Amino acid sequence: MSLINSTLVFSQEHTRIDSLRGHLTHIRTCYDVTFYDLDVAIDEQEKSIERSSNTIHFTALSNFNWFQIDLAFNMEVLLVEFEGTQLEFARESDAVYIYFNREIKKGEQTSIKVWYGGYPREAVNPPWDGGFSWKKDKNNKPWIGVSCQGLGASVWWPNKDHQSDEPDSMRIKVAARSPLKIVANGDLRSDTSVWNQYFNSWMNVSEWFVSYPINNYNVTLNIGDYVHFSDNYISDNDTLRLDYYVLNGNEKKAKAHFEQVKPMMKCFENYFGKYPFWKDGYALVETPYLGMEHQSAIAYGNNYLPGYHGNVRFIDNLDFDYIIVMNLDMSGGAILLQQTI
Incomplete structure (x- = not known):
């Protein structure tokens, strides 16, 4: 009886x-x-996403005249564009039903553009209980990140939020008030500054391109007072770019601490094969939370300490940084896992 009662109490x-x-x-x-073409504008003062969009390119696998995408219910869908017209849509919790004005035929390749905005969920205990982290660094500068593995990427941008489907590639364009720097997944294509009337501010606009399939929850952005430095890892006469984005003032200790990346990369390559996102490069980005295996832009928040926040007892008192090792392992493992689904 007690077992039954326990099950009744604790079952979800x-x-x-x-x-x-x-x-x-x-x-x-x-x-x-x-393909996803994500264009996001971040207002760090309001802790909001403003006048943003995602263009969802897709291939029809059957005939249909409506389908589902996903966006957190607290976020607002402003309008949906298709072939020069606005489509009707309806919401049920986090699901968004898009109603086309004609039948989409099997094999057809087309796209919709979803305009949206709102106040994304704020992280409670990131990365485990995630969302947006709106923090300040030691110099009182804005420091922003997002983690959403448990929640799903639709907590902050509209997409088909199911692990069975990934884009073959993706563009990520992020705008934030100058002089804040922006880091996202993939290869940096451009950094520009433009005057934005809506924000009444100069905005830094950063465009990134992901060359490989990517899990939705691995899509990320990082905004802060970042300093950038780089290195190279050589393997079989091929060069992998190593990029590091750290807070202003942490560059010296970061350069020393991240020396462990290349021998770690060599060890992983020896046992598991070549780093899987070679064209996009490898990056570590200092974040206001412990870490996450964001593809080609790995979140790092272990304070330049060995082990886990300085605790090395569970790694046999070795002095490597557990967060760097774990998140490279999981970042590479994510694509291998997805290929089996």
Whole structure:
């Protein structure tokens, strides 16, 4: 009887919201995402996402006239554009149902542009209980990051939020008030500054390109008073770019601490094969939370200490940084896992 009671007390009730997120219904399996073009403007003063969009490119896998995408219910869908017109849409919790004005035919390749904005969930205990981290560094400069593995990427941008479907590649464009620096996934394509009337401010606009399939939760942005330095890892006459983005004032200790990256990379390559995102490079980005295996832009927040926040007892008193090792391992493992799904 006590076992039954315990089960009743601690079991979690399955809800309609769980089904909307987890089930692959016909309005999700009818299309395959091929490319995301994410364009985000961050207002660090309001802790909001403003006048942003994601263009979702897809291939139809069957005939349909409506499908589902996902965006957290506290975020607002402003409008959906398709072939020069605005589409009707409806919401059920975090699900967004898009109604096309014609039948989409199997094999057709097309896209919709979803305009959105709002106040994304603020992280409670990142990265485990994630969301946006709106912090200040030791110089009182804004320091912003996002972690969403447990919540799903639709907590901050509209997408098909199911691990069975990834874009083949992705563009990420982020705007933030100058002089803040922006780091996202993939290869940096451009950094520009423009006057934005809506923000009444000069905005730094940073464009990044991801050349490989990417899990939605691995898509990230980092904003802060960053300093950049780089190195190279040589393997079989090929060069992997190593980029490091650290807070202003931490460059000296970061250069010394990150010397362990190259021997770690050599060890992983020996046992597990070549780093899987070679064209996009490898980056460590200092973050206001402990870490996360964000593809080609690994979040690092272990304070330049060995082990886990300086605790080396569980790694046999060795002096390597557990967060660097773990998140490279998991970043590479993410694509290998996805290939088996």
